[in-house]
Amino acid sequence: MGVRVAVAGASGYAGGELLRLLAAHPGLDVVAATAHGQAGVPLGQVHPQLVSYGDLILGNTTVDELAKAELVFLALPHGASAGLAAQLPSSVKIVDLGADFRLRDAAAWQRYYGGSHAGSWTYGLPELPGQRAEIAAADRVANTGCYAVAVILALAPLIAAGLIEPTDVVVVASSGTSGAGRSAKANLLGSEVMSDLSAYKVGAHQHVPEILQATGAETLSMTPVLAPMPRGILAAVTARPTTAGVTAEDVLAVLSRAYADEPFVHVLLAGRQPHTAATFGSNSAHLQAAVDLSSGRVILTSAIDNLGKGAAGQAVQNANLMLGMDETAGLSANGVAP
Ligand SMILES: NC(=O)C1=CN([C@@H]2O[C@H](COP(=O)(O)OP(=O)(O)OC[C@H]3O[C@@H](n4cnc5c(N)ncnc54)[C@H](OP(=O)(O)O)[C@@H]3O)[C@@H](O)[C@H]2O)C=CC1
Numbered sequence: 001m002g003v004r005v006a007v008a009g010a011s012g013y014a015g016g017e018l019l020r021l022l023a024a025h026p027g028l029d030v031v032a033a034t035a036h037g038q039a040g041v042p043l044g045q046v047h048p049q050l051v052s053y054g055d056l057i058l059g060n061t062t063v064d065e066l067a068k069a070e071l072v073f074l075a076l077p078h079g080a081s082a083g084l085a086a087q088l089p090s091s092v093k094i095v096d097l098g099a100d101f102r103l104r105d106a107a108a109w110q111r112y113y114g115g116s117h118a119g120s121w122t123y124g125l126p127e128l129p130g131q132r133a134e135i136a137a138a139d140r141v142a143n144t145g146c147y148a149v150a151v152i153l154a155l156a157p158l159i160a161a162g163l164i165e166p167t168d169v170v171v172v173a174s175s176g177t178s179g180a181g182r183s184a185k186a187n188l189l190g191s192e193v194m195s196d197l198s199a200y201k202v203g204a205h206q207h208v209p210e211i212l213q214a215t216g217a218e219t220l221s222m223t224p225v226l227a228p229m230p231r232g233i234l235a236a237v238t239a240r241p242t243t244a245g246v247t248a249e250d251v252l253a254v255l256s257r258a259y260a261d262e263p264f265v266h267v268l269l270a271g272r273q274p275h276t277a278a279t280f281g282s283n284s285a286h287l288q289a290a291v292d293l294s295s296g297r298v299i300l301t302s303a304i305d306n307l308g309k310g311a312a313g314q315a316v317q318n319a320n321l322m323l324g325m326d327e328t329a330g331l332s333a334n335g336v337a338p
């Protein structure tokens with residue numbers, strides 16, 4: 001018997017991907033999978049791809065059900081985690097995939113999410129300097145936002161190295177439709193989106209304060225784009241270098257040094273661009289850098305699977321650290337293609 005874990009929000013996209021990863025995890029056993037409106041429904045009806053769970057019925061998201069576990073993954077809508085987390089015994093470790101505990105700045109929380117700020121937990125991005133040890137020592141971890149992880153991995157080492165101006169960062173990033181969650185309105189997931197690209201939450205995306213907090217950037221302009229694909233995020237991050245003459249090789253040297261020992265962050269060879277499709281089903285991030293011939297701006301490109309490194313994969317990586325297990329257990333750096 002491995003460590004007992006529970007997934008709340010198991011009927012959703014992030015919860016389903018968690019169950020898929022946990023089914024193959026050598027040290028974790030799923031003892032509860034819960035839902036809200038779909039409690040009582042067979043898992044196989046909601047996630048027909050998850051055959052290894054047999055005729056498991058989705059439970060109710062209650063404290064009693066979740067407290068059967070030693071570690072609980074909360075994959076719930078924003079605002080639903082805080083109340084539940086407050087009632088779970090302190091002996092139960094928690095990884096929250098939602099945003100309730102990501103931000104330290106209460107005013108920023110209110111500005112971008114509305115409602116009252118529940119507090120902040122250890123931020124769940126092990127690749128940030130010093131963060132791996134903090135996660136390993138924590139009982140409560142706030143998983144990253146999906147766009148946020150793609151942008152932070154590209155940006156943080158360059159700001160730390162003083163290579164780019166923290167006041168002039170611009171992000172244009174595309175996401176697959178699963179990023180919006182399964183309960184998003186039907187036309188978001190239907191034929192309308194399949195022949196379309198459109199920007200949304202323009203100038204007001206909730207991951208901006210999270211990126212500022214994690215990277216030390218002071219301001220950031222972000223334009224998210226909904227892309228006609230089920231999974232994946234491709235972020236293009238541009239920034240002004242602090243000195244003239246910064247080359248792509250300088251930028252790549254900083255990124256390569258930062259991620260030399262990281263199993264899930266891959267700085268691509270020169271000339272290769274990140275592809276979202278290459279990250280599907282993996283816990284990997286693919287990074288590339290260039291310097292714009294015209295403006296001299298640094299251009300970083302970053303691809304992840306929003307349900308992998310952007311959500312469920314990241315959550316399993318954090319849980320592995322919190323439980324003292326091999327950080328890579330149950331996770332693959334390789335994607336599924338085509
Ligand atoms: N999708 C993604 O790529 C990413 C998602 N996240 C975060 O993960 C969380 C889950 O996202 P996602 O899986 O996409 O969302 P979905 O809409 O696909 O799933 C939401 C889940 O929460 C349950 N639920 C809905 N309302 C309540 C409630 N009031 N109380 C308890 N459970 C409830 C639903 O149950 P039922 O179906 O039974 O109603 C369902 O299981 C969100 O916080 C999201 O921001 C983070 C990074 C990436």
Ligand SMILES: CC(=O)N[C@@H](CCC(=O)OP(=O)(O)O)C(=O)O
Pocket residue numbers: 097098099144145146147175176177178179180181201206207224226
């Ligand atoms: C396509 C799409 O709508 N994506 C969502 C990403 C949500 C997410 O995964 O991040 P959170 O955990 O912060 O909600 C959005 O842009 O709000």
